[in-house]
Amino acid sequence: MTPYEKLTITDFDYIEFAVGDIENAASLHERLGFERAASREIAARKLTSQLYVQNDVKILLSHSEDADDYVAKYVAAHGDGVCNLAFRCTDVVTAFETVVARGAKPTSSPKRYTKDFGAVEEASIQAFGDVRHTFLSREGSMIAAGFTDPVLTSNEGYGLQRIDHVTCNVEQGERLRWKKFYEEVFGLKDSRYFDIHGKHTGLYSTVMQSPDKVIKMPFNEPTEAGSQIQEFIDVHHGAGIQHIALLSQGILNSLKQLRERAIEFLEVPANYYEAVPKRVPNVEEDLGALQALGILVDGDTHGYLLQIFTQPLVGPFFYEAIQRKGNDGFGEGNFQALFDAMEADQIRRGKLASSIKS
Secondary structure, rough: OOHHHHEEEEEEHHHHEEEHHHHHHHHHHOOOOEEEEEEEEEHHEEEEEEEEEEOOOOEEEEEEEOOOOHHHHHHHHHEEEEEEEEEEEEHHHHHHHHHHOOOOEEEEEEEEEEEEEEEEEEEEEEOOOEEEEEEEEEOOOOOOOOOOOOOOOEEEEEEEEEEEEEEEOOOOOOHHHHHHHHHHHOOOEEEEEEEOOOOOEEEEEEEEEEOOOEEEEEEEOOOOOOOOHHEEEEEHHOOOOHHHHHHHHOHHHHHHHHHHOOOOEEEOOHHHHHHHHHOOOOOOOOOOHEEEEHHEEEOOOEEEEEEEEEEOEOOOOEEEEEEEEEEEOOOOOHHHHHHHHHHHHHOOOOOOOOOOOO
C-alpha cells in the first residue's frame, strides 16, 4: 500500500465557502447551474449553511454569526472564500490518524453523526493559509454534520459534472514548502512544473497529483510584487484557493448556458485562435464556435482539452470549466495567452502599471 493509498481517498467531496452574505452567494451558484439541495442550522456555532449541487459537484455555502467560529474568522480575515476542501474516504479514522502522524495539525477529531436516513463520519486538519481539509465518509442520504434531512436532489444543471482540480495560491517562497507537505503527508506526487512569465510579471507552479490522477492540486507562487498571484494574496489577505476547475463532457453547451446567465469570463487575446490549427491540429469542434464562446484549446499527440476561466466571482476566487478529450494536462500551451490576458485585465483595472518593464 502506497502512502497515498493508506488515506483511502476516493475523490474530492465538497467545497465549503465562508461567506458574509449567503443569499448573494446562493444566487451566484444558481446562475452557475447549481440547485439548492439542503440547508442546516448549527445553533452551537450560530452557523447557517446551504448545500448546492450539480451532478457530483457539491458546494457548501456557510455563514456564522459567532465571531469565534472558524467560518466567521475566515470571513473576518479574508473576506468570502473557500475555507474547507473535503476529501471522500472509505476509512476516515485511518486517514486522519495517518496524516496527523505524518505531521498534519488536527482541527477536529473523527466524529460520527447518525440519522435514520444515513450517517456521516468527519475529521479535519489545517492546510495552507486558513484553509482546512475534511476527511469524510457517508452512508445513505446524509451529506454532512448538522443536516437533519436527507439529500435526494439530482441536478444535471449545465453539465458541470465533477471537480477536476483545485488550484491554490501561496506566498512567494512557500510553494516548495507545501509541495513537501503534500508529498510527505498526503502521498501526492509532483507531476508538473511551470515557469510562466508575461510582459511584466510571472508565476511558478507545481502540480501535486495522486497516483490515480483523481486528486490534482496545482500550487502557484508569485515571482514579484506585481504578479496576479500576489494580487490574489493581497486581496485575499493570505494564501488560499484561487480557482476550482469543473469537468464538463460538453463544454460548448455548458458555456452557452452560463453566458446566457450573464456569467462573465476572462477575455482571450484577439490573435489567440490564429495559431490553434497548427498548435492543436486534431480538434474536432468548430473553431469558430470555440472562438465565439472564448474557449481555449490545448493538446498533444494523445489528445486535447478545452477550457475557460470566469472573472473573479467570490472575492478573488474564480471557476474554470474544462473538457478533456484524451489530454491529462492543465492547458500548459494556454498559460502564456491566459497570463497575458490576466495582465491586460490588471492594467485595465489599474492594478498593474502598463509602463512596468519585465
